[in-house]
Amino acid sequence: MDRETIYEDQTVSIGSLMLESGNELHDVELAYERVGPRGAPxxxxxxxxxxxxxxxxxEEAGWWKGLIGKxxxxxxxxxxxITFNVLGGCNGSTGPQSINPVTQKRYQADFPFVSVRDMVHSQKKALEELGIHHLHAVIGGSLGGMQVLEWGLLYPDWMDHLIPLAVTPTLNAYGIAYNAISRFAITNDPNWRNGYYSSDQAPTSGLATARMIGMVSYRTDEMFQKKFGRGVKGASVSxxxxxxxxxxxxxYQGNKLVSRFDANSYLYLLKAMDNHDIGIERGNLTLVNKRFKANILAIGFKGDLIYPPDELEKLFQQGSSSQFYLVDTKFGHDGFLVEFDKWGPLIKEQLTMINKIEGVK
Structure with missing residues (x-):
């Protein structure tokens, strides 16, 4: 008999959260989406x-349509x-746009800096509030991949499997450089007003520019040349x-993001990426590697400028329960959002393998 399939699009309250910075957030909420058979892994x-x-x-397709679904x-x-909007985000979770319970005004630039580890701690509290105390797997790419690595290190007994994609143990100078230019674009927009802007006069120009900068770094020069070349829309008059x-x-990409994202959230999440380093308070990568307990499938993407795949491979090359796979792609960093036929079967195989192992126990 088929199990009941559930779909939840809700918010869960987790109370107060002490951040790595020493600041404490109160009345924290995380928005989440949850779908699948009741009682399934x-x-x-x-x-x-x-x-x-x-x-x-x-009602609309999710951003990982093609990889996840029936x-x-x-x-x-x-x-x-299950997926949570990250702490510091702008899609329902506590972030710069949220109301500060102390002042009853939006946090905006008064929102404290959050770290990737803070994001993971908040997600664990949210899962516990939902009655979930074990995960079959944790998967994510880019900033999501950073969270995956931290999940495996902060709560190594919580999951059977980790699948980090398009990520490195720490963001390198090249990635920080791109983020610095994006920050410059937003914070020098006259409408930014040191982070205290109104909704009808937001720093849209700065945020759009930041997005354009990001889009250049997410793809390879080969992909840009193949897709656009020197194609011309028409004679330029200005x-x-x-x-x-x-x-x-x-x-188009810059204007599209402006319609759905908050500039302050963008800044806070960039800072979390810049500051992330799995070696902080843990030692070198050899020592860090020994902390993982889950089975690991790490996937890198050829031509990734922001998260060079060889750094991810180096992290897991000594792990007995880990494997690394390099996807041959022209998409670079954005490879984790496309061409699922190239690497999706690897994930399916790994999850099936774990099911078989669990069935033998």
Missing amino acids: MILVCHALTGNQYTVGH GASIDTSDFQV HKEPQYDVESYLH
Whole structure:
């Protein structure tokens, strides 16, 4: 008999949360999406910088459609999938846009800095509030991959499997450099007003520029050349009007993000990425590697400028219960969002293997 399939799009309260910085947040809430058969093994998906909790989606397709769903590599006929909007985000979880219970005003720039470890601690508290005390797997790419690594180190007994994608043990100078330019674009927008801007006069120009900068770093030069080349939209009549196809694409992506994302959240999440280092208070990578207990499938993507795949491979090359796979792709960092036929079967195989192991016990 088929098990009942549930879908939840809700918010869970976790009370107060002490941050790594020493600041304490009160009345913290995390928004989440949860879908799958009741009682099925639980998979936690951690989203990237501008992602949200809608991994699967309900009325509209989620951002990992093709990888997750009925009959997909992560099959929601066999697994429950849950995703939280990260702490500091702007899709329902406590962040800069939230009301500070002390002042009864929006936090905005008064919101404290949060770390990737803070995000993971908040997610664990949220899971416990929902009655979940064990995870079949934790998976995510980019900022989501950072959360996956921290999950495996902070709570090594909580999951059977870790699947970090398109991530490295720490963000390198190249990644920080791109983030610095993005920050400069937002904080120098006249409407930013030191983070205390109104909703009708937000730093949209700065945020759009930051997104355009990010889009350049997410793809390879080969992909840009293949997709756009020197395609021309028409004769340019001003410096502001896009003339080439690639310009039009970047303008579109920048304006698209402005309609759904908060500039302060963008800044806070960039800072969390910059500051993340799995070796802090843990030692070198050899010592860090020994802390993992879960089975690990690490996946890197050829041409990833932000998270060079060889750094992820180096982290897990000594692990007896870990494996690394390099995806041959022209998409670079964005490879974890496309071409699921190339690497989705690896995830499906690993999850099935764990099921078989559990069945023998």
